[in-house]
Amino acid sequence: MAVEVRVPAILQPVVGGQKVLRVEGGTVGEILDRLDQEFPGVKKLLLDENGEIRRHINIYLNDEDIRFLQRLETPARDGDVVSILPALAGGGGDAV
Amino acid sequence: MPVSVYIGTPLRRFTDNLARVEVEARDVAEALNRLSVRFPGLRTELFDEAGQLRRYVNVYVNNQEIEDLAGPNTPVRDGDEIAVVPALAGGGDGAADGSPAAPARERVIRLTPEQVIRYSRHMIMPEIGGTGQRKLLNSSVLVVGAGGLGAPAILYLAAAGVGRIGVVDFDVVDLSNLQRQIIHTTDAIGRPKVESARETVRRINPDVEVVPYNTALSSANALDIIKDYDVVLNGSDNFPTRYLVNDACVFLKKPLVDASVFKFDAQVTVFLPGKGCYRCLYPAPPPPGAVPNCAEAGVFGVVTGLVGAIQATEVIKLILGLGEPLAGRLLLIDTLAMDFRTVKLRRNPNCPVCGDNPTITELIDYEAFCGVPVLAQS
Numbered sequence: 309m310a311v312e313v314r315v316p317a318i319l320q321p322v323v324g325g326q327k328v329l330r331v332e333g334g335t336v337g338e339i340l341d342r343l344d345q346e347f348p349g350v351k352k353l354l355l356d357e358n359g360e361i362r363r364h365i366n367i368y369l370n371d372e373d374i375r376f377l378q379r380l381e382t383p384a385r386d387g388d389v390v391s392i393l394p395a396l397a398g399g400g401g402d403a404v
Numbered sequence: 405m406p407v408s409v410y411i412g413t414p415l416r417r418f419t420d421n422l423a424r425v426e427v428e429a430r431d432v433a434e435a436l437n438r439l440s441v442r443f444p445g446l447r448t449e450l451f452d453e454a455g456q457l458r459r460y461v462n463v464y465v466n467n468q469e470i471e472d473l474a475g476p477n478t479p480v481r482d483g484d485e486i487a488v489v490p491a492l493a494g495g496g497d498g499a500a501d502g503s504p505a506a507p508a509r510e511r512v513i514r515l516t517p518e519q520v521i522r523y524s525r526h527m528i529m530p531e532i533g534g535t536g537q538r539k540l541l542n543s544s545v546l547v548v549g550a551g552g553l554g555a556p557a558i559l560y561l562a563a564a565g566v567g568r569i570g571v572v573d574f575d576v577v578d579l580s581n582l583q584r585q586i587i588h589t590t591d592a593i594g595r596p597k598v599e600s601a602r603e604t605v606r607r608i609n610p611d612v613e614v615v616p617y618n619t620a621l622s623s624a625n626a627l628d629i630i631k632d633y634d635v636v637l638n639g640s641d642n643f644p645t646r647y648l649v650n651d652a653c654v655f656l657k658k659p660l661v662d663a664s665v666f667k668f669d670a671q672v673t674v675f676l677p678g679k680g681c682y683r684c685l686y687p688a689p690p691p692p693g694a695v696p697n698c699a700e701a702g703v704f705g706v707v708t709g710l711v712g713a714i715q716a717t718e719v720i721k722l723i724l725g726l727g728e729p730l731a732g733r734l735l736l737i738d739t740l741a742m743d744f745r746t747v748k749l750r751r752n753p754n755c756p757v758c759g760d761n762p763t764i765t766e767l768i769d770y771e772a773f774c775g776v777p778v779l780a781q782s
Contacts, residue, residue: 317667327738363688371747391747393736395643395686396664396671 311339311384314391323347336367336390337380354392364395407435407480412462412489418445432463433476435486450488459514462489471514471534512541512567519611523565536724537565541611543723544568546633548621548649550597551575552708553639553663553715555587560716561637562605562612566723569605570633572617573597584705621645623767626652635719638662639712643689644770650675650682651767654758661718661730663711668704670711670737673749674718674730680751681758685734689774707739 310330315323323329324347331339337359344351356362359380367374368391374382384390406426411419419425425442429435436457440447452458463470464487470478480486515523515534519541526532526540545566547554550573561569575597577588585597592600598616605614617629621640630636630652638649638660646662653660657677664671675681714735721727733746756763 317669327741362690364686364690364694366685368747371745373748373750376750391736391745393671393734393747395690396666396669 310386312389313339313343314389316392316394318394318396319350319353319392322350322353333385333388334383335378335380336369336374336382336384339384339390340380366393367391368393406482408483408485409435409439410485410487410489412487414490415446415449415488418449419443429480431474431476431480432465432470432478432486433457435480436463436476436488439488449490457514459516460490460511462513463487464489469535471538512538515541519565522609522611526564531726532724536726539723540565540720541567543635544570544633545635545637545719545723546570546572546630547637547639548572548645549639549641550585550587550601551581551639551641552584552665552703552705553712554637555585555601555639556709556712557637557639557716557719558601558605558614559587559608560713561719562609562614564716564720565609565611566720567611568613568615568633570615570617570629571598571601572619572621572629573601574618574620584703584708586709621648623648623770626767627656630656630658633658635722636660637715637719639715643774646682647689647773648767648770651757651764653677654681655765655767659722659729661715661722663715665703665707665711667701668707668739670707670735670739672711672714672718672730672735672737673733674722676729676731678751678758679731680749681755683757684752684755684759685749687752687755692775704739707737710739711737 311333313329313331315327315329320327323343329343331342340351340354354362354365361367361380369377369382369384370389374380406428409425409427411423411425416423425439427435427438429438436450440450450458450461457463457476465473465478465480466484470476515537520527523537527534527537543566545561547558547569550558550571554571554573558569558571577592577595577597577600579593581588582590587604588597588600596618598618602614602616605612619625621629626648636649636653636658638646640646640649650660653675654677659677660675662673662675662682718730722729732749734749736745736747751758753760
């Protein structure tokens with residue numbers, strides 16, 4: 309077993325088109341580091357220069373927003389699901 | 405001992421200002437008839453030319469609506485109280501230039517036989533019944549955007565009998581819309597979307613009034629438009645409008661049913677007043693260009709139908725007070741796996757708009773908010 313990381317459609321191109329990645333457990337921060345080693349640039353999309361989660365991105369451990377847990381120190385164990393959710397607006401045309 | 409009839413205030417000018425009148429009667433129809441014999445001016449207020457009780461007059465026996473009893477044939481006994489109360493909502497005074505006031509909006513109290521058939525599949529369910537269907541007919545929903553999400557939502561809200569549906573969209577129907585915006589048809593290409601939507605609804609359900617707003621929602625008009633509706637459904641397609649609608653709903657304390665779609669995935673939630681808002685979830689938008697829109701990335705047309713219908717479901721549940729709303733939860737949909745998950749949403753006590761100490765108390769410049777790089781936000 310491992311930690312399941314669910315990647316939203318908008319970020320799938322950065323991780324080789326995959327929707328679900330399996331990584332070794334650890335804190336969420338460690339998991340993002342490991343992902344970044346395998347797919348360079350992932351971390352920069354999710355964290356800002358201060359190492360904080362970008363404000364248009366939410367990360368969940370199972371069904372809880374890690375901002376309400378221990379943020380990047382939140383531990384993820386075998387069987388847990390880490391979901392990354394960026395803000396979406398949808399739509400078409402010349403909208404922002 | 406006779407039956408006591410309580411006269412609602414607007415009718416007292418016909419009953420010599422009496423608030424309470426006693427009559428001998430065996431059922432409601434007889435009581436109101438005798439009342440009208442004694443006070444002839446009351447007859448046309450209560451009954452139409454066919455002798456039917458007017459649809460906007462509420463009648464209660466011992467505080468129960470006669471709709472839930474036996475209608476005008478509801479039997480009454482000595483000591484019972486009948487209450488007759490017209491249900492005209494608003495109307496207001498005449499305009500300043502002396503022109504007469506607009507007619508007061510009639511509230512639907514009694515369904516016509518045709519409506520009873522039209523909504524029969526709702527009304528035979530104890531969870532809805534005649535009471536629930538009347539709530540729908542008397543409700544109002546504002547749909548922001550008549551596009552991918554708005555289109556199916558409006559169709560279902562109209563079919564369900566939501567009495568008034570406001571539709572905000574400044575755009576015209578385009579050929580590329582027809583892959584998913586099922587309220588619009590090929591012959592509507594080039595026409596304003598709000599007009600197209602109104603026309604389709606008219607053919608589905610003449611009970612429904614569609615109020616078109618052929619304009620962009622902005623800080624200048626949002627509060628004015630939204631205040632007249634019970635619930636708001638967000639089908640907009642850009643971040644500035646998303647934040648604008650959110651903030652306006654927080655300020656006006658309106659429930660907001662929010663959703664967004666990207667390719668094959670979607671997110672749906674309900675923001676209830678006091679229970680969190682879009683900014684609790686995403687305090688700032690992505691940098692411009694970070695999230696492609698449907699024209700750039702494409703979208704699986706059917707997903708908008710699924711999601712718009714979920715939004716309409718949540719709106720109707722709120723109006724009827726049924727089930728559990730998607731409040732405090734974000735529904736995540738992956739249509740390729742047909743996987744539905746929820747994550748918890750919480751109100752952020754530090755939210756600048758809905759938190760304990762709000763710093764944003766007015767609508768702002770949303771284009772600027774979304775155009776400025778995220779790091780520059782204070």
